[in-house]
Amino acid sequence: MRLKNICLVALIGMMSFLSYSQEGMPVYSDYLTDNYYLIHPSMAGVANCAKVRLTARQQWFGVDDAPSLQTLSAHSRLGDGPSAIGAIVYNDENGFHSNTGAYVTYAHHLLLSRNEVDLNMISFGLSAGFIQYKLDETSFLAPGEFDQLIAGIEQSATNFNVDVGMSYHFLDFYAHATAKNILNNEGINFNEQGFSFNNLRTYLLSVGNVFQKYGSDWSFEPSLMYMYRDATEESSIDVNIKAYREVDFGKVWGGLSYRRSLDGAQFLEGNTVSSQKLQYFTPFIGVDYNQFTFAYTYSYQANTINFNTGGFHQITLGYNFNCRREKYDCNCPAIN
Incomplete structure (x- = not known):
């Protein structure tokens, strides 16, 4: 039972690595809700409208500190020229950690x-x-307790980083x-015994076509996204299908995404050691x-062992403004 619990903790850790939580903005499936700019900077201002998108994601309802x-993102072309600007702010919390x-x-x-x-555009x-990391240790110790590894305060560190992309x-x-x-x-290390690393590089590749x-x-849009994390050599792939329906007031759409880790984790099942790969x-x-x-x-996480079966819920609200006429004769919802 103890080994199973240890493996479960390891599995949760693997999930955190795959979502890149606490190492910059996590990569989930929200890019499929007309939000590719969240993960690809080259998508800023690519559309014929300026766009604002607000998302809120909550994991494991009923679990404290889940x-x-x-x-919040916004991006737009600068006039009728080829240049565009954008901005993203985010808050990611996970228990006592946040960034x-x-x-x-x-x-x-x-x-x-x-x-x-x-349409033929590069x-x-x-x-x-900047990313500010925080660790709240204020509730780690009872009044009067002392531990040389626990400061008992809210610690923080700030890093500067850069993303580059091409579409x-x-x-x-x-x-x-x-x-x-x-x-x-510099490695994020809140105490002398803490885990520290300085390589947060992540590589993303997306391809798709609208039919x-x-x-x-x-119209139908199959797509793929591949993710690779340099420091731990972890990778995963998303297989997506999205459908659109034109209606009088605009468009309705929906789809399904399947994410699978290409790396596995082992756990004890009875007297045998089994393995599983994270899949959503x-x-x-x-x-x-x-x-x-x-x-x-x-x-929904579809694994034999998982932390909670409640699933992860996310809502996206968006507004388009300064729209120009649809320029291109193509099935390209991200552009027109």
Whole structure:
């Protein structure tokens, strides 16, 4: 039983690594709710509208101090030129640990075709920002207790880092590549016995295509996203399918995402040692009503051993403004 508990703790740790919690903004499936800018800086200002997106994510309802995440992002073109700017602020809490960050982004979009009838564009993005890490030890000790490894205060540390990315759009096809946290930082170490590291680099690659039958109100978007964490050599892949339906007031859409770790964890099952790989099923649904976007995302962990079966809930609210006419003749919802 003790070994099983130890393995369970290790599994939870693996989950934290895969979501990159406490190491910058976590990578979940919220990018599928018209929010690719959260993970790819080259997507800032790529659309014909300026966009604001607010998300709130809560994990494991009924569990004290469960992980939660809030993000606010905004991005827009600068006039009619190729340049764009964006900004992201977020707050990520997980028990006694938390981190808060703010990034600003500059992106540049180069049209490779001779006119705007056909979409053929390459984009580059650079984000720079600060992340403040906190550890709240104020409730670790009872009044009068002493432990040389516990300061009993709220400790904090701040790091600066940079993300770079590139996107390519050709008609209904797109591809994104991003390197996050490319700078080495001083290790986050709140006490002499703590775990410390300075390599937070994460690599993301996304590809997808939108298919639509001529004259149909329906379109379908299969996509993939691959993640690789440099320090621990962990990786995972998302397999996604998204469907859109044109309606009088805008668009309704939804889909399903399946995330699977390419690395496993072992646990004791009876007298045998078994292994499992972290996997999530994430259905999502949304609606574009005039210039507003509403979306709901639910993630379910499908493993033999997991911390809680309650799932992870996320709500996304969005607003589009300063919209221009749809420029390109393509099935490209992220652009038009």
